Amino acid sequence: MGKQSIEQLQKVATQLRRDVLRMVHAVQSGHPGAPLGCAEFFVALYFDQLHHNPDFKMDGKGEDLFFLSNGHLSAGWYSVLARSGYFPVEELKTFRKLNSRLQGHPATHEHLPGIRVASGSLGQGLSVAIGVAQAKKIEKDDKLVYILMGDGELQEGQIWEAAMYAAHQKVDNLIATVDYNGQQIDGPTEKIMDLKNLKAKWESFGWVVNEITNGNDMQSVLDGLEKAKELAGKGKPVVNLLYTEMGYGVDFMVGTHKWHGSPPNDEQLANALGQLEETLGDY
Amino acid sequence: MSLDLKFTYTEKKDTRSGFGDGFLEAGRKNPNVVGLCADLIGSLKMGDFQKEFPERFFQTGIAEANMIGISAGLAIGGKIPFAGTFANFATGRVYDQIRQSVAYSDKNVKICASHAGLTLGEDGATHQILEDLGMMKMLPHMTVINPCDYNQTKAATLAIAEHEGPVYLRFGRPSWPIFTPKDQKFEIGKAWKMIDGKDVTIFATGHLVWEAVVAEAMLREEGIHAEVINIHTIKPLDEEAILESVKKTGCAVSAEEHQINGGLGDSIAQTLIRHNPAPLEYVGVNDSFGESGTPTQLLEKYGLNAENIVKAAKAAIARK
Numbered sequence: 001m002g003k004q005s006i007e008q009l010q011k012v013a014t015q016l017r018r019d020v021l022r023m024v025h026a027v028q029s030g031h032p033g034a035p036l037g038c039a040e041f042f043v044a045l046y047f048d049q050l051h052h053n054p055d056f057k058m059d060g061k062g063e064d065l066f067f068l069s070n071g072h073l074s075a076g077w078y079s080v081l082a083r084s085g086y087f088p089v090e091e092l093k094t095f096r097k098l099n100s101r102l103q104g105h106p107a108t109h110e111h112l113p114g115i116r117v118a119s120g121s122l123g124q125g126l127s128v129a130i131g132v133a134q135a136k137k138i139e140k141d142d143k144l145v146y147i148l149m150g151d152g153e154l155q156e157g158q159i160w161e162a163a164m165y166a167a168h169q170k171v172d173n174l175i176a177t178v179d180y181n182g183q184q185i186d187g188p189t190e191k192i193m194d195l196k197n198l199k200a201k202w203e204s205f206g207w208v209v210n211e212i213t214n215g216n217d218m219q220s221v222l223d224g225l226e227k228a229k230e231l232a233g234k235g236k237p238v239v240n241l242l243y244t245e246m247g248y249g250v251d252f253m254v255g256t257h258k259w260h261g262s263p264p265n266d267e268q269l270a271n272a273l274g275q276l277e278e279t280l281g282d283y
Numbered sequence: 284m285s286l287d288l289k290f291t292y293t294e295k296k297d298t299r300s301g302f303g304d305g306f307l308e309a310g311r312k313n314p315n316v317v318g319l320c321a322d323l324i325g326s327l328k329m330g331d332f333q334k335e336f337p338e339r340f341f342q343t344g345i346a347e348a349n350m351i352g353i354s355a356g357l358a359i360g361g362k363i364p365f366a367g368t369f370a371n372f373a374t375g376r377v378y379d380q381i382r383q384s385v386a387y388s389d390k391n392v393k394i395c396a397s398h399a400g401l402t403l404g405e406d407g408a409t410h411q412i413l414e415d416l417g418m419m420k421m422l423p424h425m426t427v428i429n430p431c432d433y434n435q436t437k438a439a440t441l442a443i444a445e446h447e448g449p450v451y452l453r454f455g456r457p458s459w460p461i462f463t464p465k466d467q468k469f470e471i472g473k474a475w476k477m478i479d480g481k482d483v484t485i486f487a488t489g490h491l492v493w494e495a496v497v498a499e500a501m502l503r504e505e506g507i508h509a510e511v512i513n514i515h516t517i518k519p520l521d522e523e524a525i526l527e528s529v530k531k532t533g534c535a536v537s538a539e540e541h542q543i544n545g546g547l548g549d550s551i552a553q554t555l556i557r558h559n560p561a562p563l564e565y566v567g568v569n570d571s572f573g574e575s576g577t578p579t580q581l582l583e584k585y586g587l588n589a590e591n592i593v594k595a596a597k598a599a600i601a602r603k
Binding site for chain 2: 061108118119120121123130135138169
């Protein structure tokens with residue numbers, strides 16, 4: 001895949017947002033808020049950053065790999081996988097329906113190309129990504145492993161077991177990203193369980209912290225991910241703090257936890273789609 | 284008075300050493316075999332492998348959930364990870380990690396669990412897990428193996444390295460008779476009829492296979508001929524062997540170092556009920572936690588030794 005212009009990448013991100021909204025609306029279930037906020041990240045990663053092969057192989061040897069630990073962002077991940085050629089875009093309409101490969105949370109059981117481990121029960125993906133990164137080191141494979149986590153997800157203890165381990169083992173072919181939107185299902189993270197100084201937390205665990213302060217601006221995300229790549233391979237694992245807004249792109253959804261796990265009704269969908277141009281053709 | 288045992292031993296050793304030696308050999312055979320341990324390398328006997336293959340061994344510290352996740356990741360990268368810790372921390376503590384990242388994701392991870400059951404001894408009930416077989420056998424995709432002595436544990440360890448898919452391998456701490464052949468072939472899912480009999484079948488697993496061998500000799504002195512079947516693989520269960528034996532003997536005893544609830548006996552009962560209802564007596568822990576003591580004392584107090592198997596066999600025969 002050749003490099004695409006910012007305008008082209010933004011079009012993909014807009015289409016991803018439409019896909020997400022239409023998918024969760026169709027089954028009246030799912031999680032629209034966070035994938036709307038991570039659209040730029042998903043698109044920058046799959047359409048610009050990753051050296052990857054949509055002709056899917058489980059072991060991913062010689063490829064950059066991405067893992068989604070906060071599996072409830074599945075609609076966004078499925079959209080970017082389909083739009084980058086892992087499976088037919090048409091298949092997005094089966095999301096969360098019986099006999100679909102597009103399970104509510106990502107799974108390997110139905111052999112959906114692009115998925116290497118199930119996620120949904122939070123806190124597990126970082127450990128898995130570390131294991132893959134270590135397998136790459138044994139194999140002398142110089143490609144990178146990427147992993148996205150939610151900020152609320154950092155309340156899980158296993159994350160910090162993994163954080164301690166990755167630094168101790170110098171897993172420097174790993175680029176983690178925290179979707180730092182400050183929201184979780186019951187409310188703002190600072191009210192539910194305050195994360196306090198995340199930058200200092202990761203640094204004290206021995207990680208290099210790379211702040212991407214505008215996670216909903218395509219150029220900022222591209223620049224931030226380029227910088228992360230430069231920081232990798234220097235003896236420390238890298239974590240991006242990606243500042244995003246939950247629900248970004250739809251005026252009545254942005255910046256609140258209310259759309260974390262609730263689908264829009266017919267009227268709300270029409271309103272939302274009116275704010276997002278159909279750039280690549282709906283599924 | 285000495286018993287006329289059908290299997291005898293000259294040496295005792297812990298089953299965890301069988302695991303450690305098998306693990307080293309598996310590592311020499313296949314460069315994709317890697318190891319992980321959560322700060323119990325000495326107890327799990329994983330030290331020889333670590334010394335010989337330091338670049339293929341990962342000390343995870345006291346963080347079992349992370350160890351299971353890393354194992355799943357290594358398996359994605361084409362490795363065959365053996366993750367070792369005490370059975371309690373290898374199952375109950377990390378059930379959700381095993382469920383989502385290993386079993387549901389169908390990863391080729393070997394969960395290697397030592398110090399299972401009451402025979403862990405003096406450490407007491409916090410460490411004496413008696414529910415692990417039940418938890419693991421309920422997971423779809425999971426193979427569950429519980430070998431009986433050093434030789435069988437070594438053979439099982441080599442066999443699981445060649446088996447594709449998630450496995451739970453359970454072994455223990457105490458020094459135990461070595462009564463099965465050296466360098467035996469281990470067939471996953473295939474029960475082993477150790478002693479022929481006609482009056483009752485004793486289905487035993489793990490350390491209690493030895494107690495079953497002793498019980499058979501005690502029963503024979505009273506003119507009762509018990510068949511002894513070694514069920515080293517709890518899942519997939521060799522239903523054919525179970526049904527064939529009970530068709531002949533008409534009744535059975537299950538013997539395991541585990542809760543009766545959810546253990547091997549439950550699996551056998553399901554098989555019998557569906558195909559050939561017959562009296563079945565359970566030898567296992569009856570809905571209780573353990574306590575500190577020596578392995579021998581604990582097997583006696585909780586009703587898991589050869590004398591209890593003899594009693595159960597007679598009770599099963601009486602119900603025919």
